[in-house]
Amino acid sequence: MTIPLVDVHSEYAPLKAELEARFREVLDGGQFIRGPQYHAFQEEAAAYLGVKKTVGVANGTDALVIVLDALEIGPGDEVICPAFTFYATAESIARRGATPVFADIDPVTLNLDPEDVAARITGRTRAIMPVHLFGRPAAMDELAALDVPLIEDAAQAFGAPGVAERGIVSTYSFFPTKNLFCLGDGGLVATSDEELADRVSVLAFHGSRDKTDFDFVGYNSRLDELQAGFLRIFLTHLDEWNRGRREVAARYAELGLGELVELPEDEVGHIYHLFVCRSPERDRIRAALVEAGIGTATYYTTPLHLQPALSFLGNEPGSLPETERVAAENFSVPLWPAMPVEAQERVVDVVRSAVAVTAKA
Numbered sequence: 267m268t269i270p271l272v273d274v275h276s277e278y279a280p281l282k283a284e285l286e287a288r289f290r291e292v293l294d295g296g297q298f299i300r301g302p303q304y305h306a307f308q309e310e311a312a313a314y315l316g317v318k319k320t321v322g323v324a325n326g327t328d329a330l331v332i333v334l335d336a337l338e339i340g341p342g343d344e345v346i347c348p349a350f351t352f353y354a355t356a357e358s359i360a361r362r363g364a365t366p367v368f369a370d371i372d373p374v375t376l377n378l379d380p381e382d383v384a385a386r387i388t389g390r391t392r393a394i395m396p397v398h399l400f401g402r403p404a405a406m407d408e409l410a411a412l413d414v415p416l417i418e419d420a421a422q423a424f425g426a427p428g429v430a431e432r433g434i435v436s437t438y439s440f441f442p443t444k445n446l447f448c449l450g451d452g453g454l455v456a457t458s459d460e461e462l463a464d465r466v467s468v469l470a471f472h473g474s475r476d477k478t479d480f481d482f483v484g485y486n487s488r489l490d491e492l493q494a495g496f497l498r499i500f501l502t503h504l505d506e507w508n509r510g511r512r513e514v515a516a517r518y519a520e521l522g523l524g525e526l527v528e529l530p531e532d533e534v535g536h537i538y539h540l541f542v543c544r545s546p547e548r549d550r551i552r553a554a555l556v557e558a559g560i561g562t563a564t565y566y567t568t569p570l571h572l573q574p575a576l577s578f579l580g581n582e583p584g585s586l587p588e589t590e591r592v593a594a595e596n597f598s599v600p601l602w603p604a605m606p607v608e609a610q611e612r613v614v615d616v617v618r619s620a621v622a623v624t625a626k627a
């Protein structure tokens with residue numbers, strides 16, 4: 267039995283007829299950019315997230331860059347973020363000419379360690395950019411207490427409780443493997459600051475309201491009508507999918523995976539975008555999984571403070587010890603909302619044999 271790491275097809279396949287009908291509706295409507303689906307999705311997403319406004323953009327990276335631009339964060343400014351995250355988090359800050367200042371993570375939550383963040387605040391700090399990594403909300407109460415604006419990179423956590431509450435703004439990616447995904451690229455900015463939302467919306471449209479007068483040097487970054495139409499359908503299934511993810515995660519614990527490797531700590535807000543474990547034996551375990559035809563991956567094995575493109579920041583190996591340890595030990599096992607129990611049992615069996623071999627050696 268081969269088992270993929272994620273099975274997005276199992277999520278959208280039962281919705282095929284609805285998706286095809288939506289495709290026809292958009293086709294018949296003939297308005298492919300900023301049409302009725304786009305506006306409706308923005309409203310439905312805002313209601314879901316409990317914010318006043320959302321703005322659809324082309325992808326999650328643009329969402330971050332445009333937000334930073336709208337907040338006029340640029341050269342000379344610092345933004346504190348984790349180094350254990352996808353590259354786009356820090357890339358967006360560097361793209362604006364601002365300085366990403368990396369703080370270490372809490373080894374249990376894998377999210378920013380608020381104490382380490384506090385130690386890195388300077389007179390140049392304009393914002394903190396927590397990432398709700400792998401679907402687990404960051405320590406937002408502790409970070410909010412630091413009294414620096416929070417820009418939430420929620421690319422991996424649409425629908426997680428506690429997200430989009432404490433930040434001045436949150437951003438999302440709809441890349442096809444995300445909890446809420448589209449059938450291509452897509453992104454979103456969510457905020458209750460209506461002025462900020464307006465500025466993001468204008469910036470995303472070449473800095474213009476009417477394509478005649480251009481107020482800013484902007485971007486061409488829009489969530490297209492078709493993707494917005496699909497997202498409206500997927501949004502109505504998100505809670506059920508996220509519940510399914512939590513059930514699959516709980517079952518891994520019941521099946522004894524936690525006796526073999528360190529499991530992600532369960533926390534009520536965790537929506538398990540990915541199921542990322544830790545083990546000092548991760549390479550051996552992964553080799554066994556691959557050999558058995560089971561999907562597995564490692565994440566951010568070169569953390570962002572050590573990425574060649576950001577070497578100009580002068581960060582040294584050893585400067586973020588928890589980040590570097592987790593980078594060396596993490597690996598994922600398959601998880602998707604309706605993952606069958608037999609597949610989970612097989613994953614646990616293969617990990618068990620790999621760990622037994624290690625114990626004997």
Ligand SMILES: Cc1ncc(COP(=O)(O)O)c(C=O)c1O
Nearest residue numbers: 325326327352354355421439441
């Ligand atoms: C934490 C994080 N931030 C930002 C992004 C960027 O999103 P996108 O790929 O839609 O540009 C991603 C997506 O992969 C992500 O995981």
